[in-house]
């Protein structure tokens with residue numbers, strides 16, 4: 051993939067973040083998601099790829115846009131798989147909490163795992179701990195390995211976990227091991243990626259979240275050199291069959307990062323909507339808005355944080371008929 055594409059995709063997540071940011075704290079997660087999806091769709095139309103959404107807003111019959119199987123881009127080569135989460139953290143935006151991002155990952159056709167929207171058990175760590183942790187190993191062992199790899203004491207290691215009753219046992223095991231915990235209300239992509247930044251305040255992500263979010267996190271960690279392992283968690287026969295239909299023969303398999311993201315040519319882009327471990331959220335300054343976007347390419351290993359200052363009165367995005375219509379509905 052041409053490196054210029056990375057910047058084109060950055061404009062896509064910026065647009066989603068700018069649109070969703072208007073709904074921060076308004077208690078309407080559907081409207082926020084709708085805004086992010088619509089803005090992303092508008093921008094995708096300008097990107098020179100022949101893309102298929104392999105992870106998106108759901109199946110064709112349940113999502114009007116960015117559904118799994120939808121073709122996006124201008125329809126010109128390269129052919130790519132696209133994993134998108136236009137608003138990772140709809141509840142976060144609705145309540146005005148921290149941790150919402152607009153995110154996507156792009157890789158050559160057929161190289162991202164086609165994961166249904168079911169749960170996935172995950173472990174994410176940074177480059178130093180690569181190959182030293184194992185999903186399924188005792189929590190205490192994994193934490194010890196992370197501490198050693200980072201030259202920290204166990205009591206200085208920070209593990210991020212989604213605050214859910216299903217994680218009570220992990221929380222207890224981490225506490226027994228003596229490590230620190232940050233519980234989050236939602237949004238496990240940003241802390242998963244942040245685990246690879248030595249000064250982010252996150253050393254590990256553990257627990258069960260969404261499978262699509264898992265593949266997106268794996269794409270980022272592939273760029274940055276971290277490690278990620280995952281196991282699908284189908285909770286019913288229907289979900290297990292859905293995995294099989296999507297080509298996953300063994301639903302109990304522990305996937306290594308290179309099995310979730312098979313290509314070495316990956317682009318990961320995320321823009322902050324509200325502040326997170328990774329990025330600052332959208333801020334307004336008079337008639338301008340400031341966004342922070344993370345852009346990574348695995349081929350070069352370059353990691354860019356792009357701060358953009360948008361003129362809200364001149365931005366073509368806000369002149370688009372579809373976006374204008376959505377914004378009119380904000381009270």
Ligand code: VTB
Nearest residue numbers: 138139214236237238239259260263
């Ligand atoms: C997970 C997590 C996401 O939603 O999908 C979660 O990966 C849903 O889990 O980051 P619950 O059913 O337990 O709420 C997010 O937190 C946000 O999309």
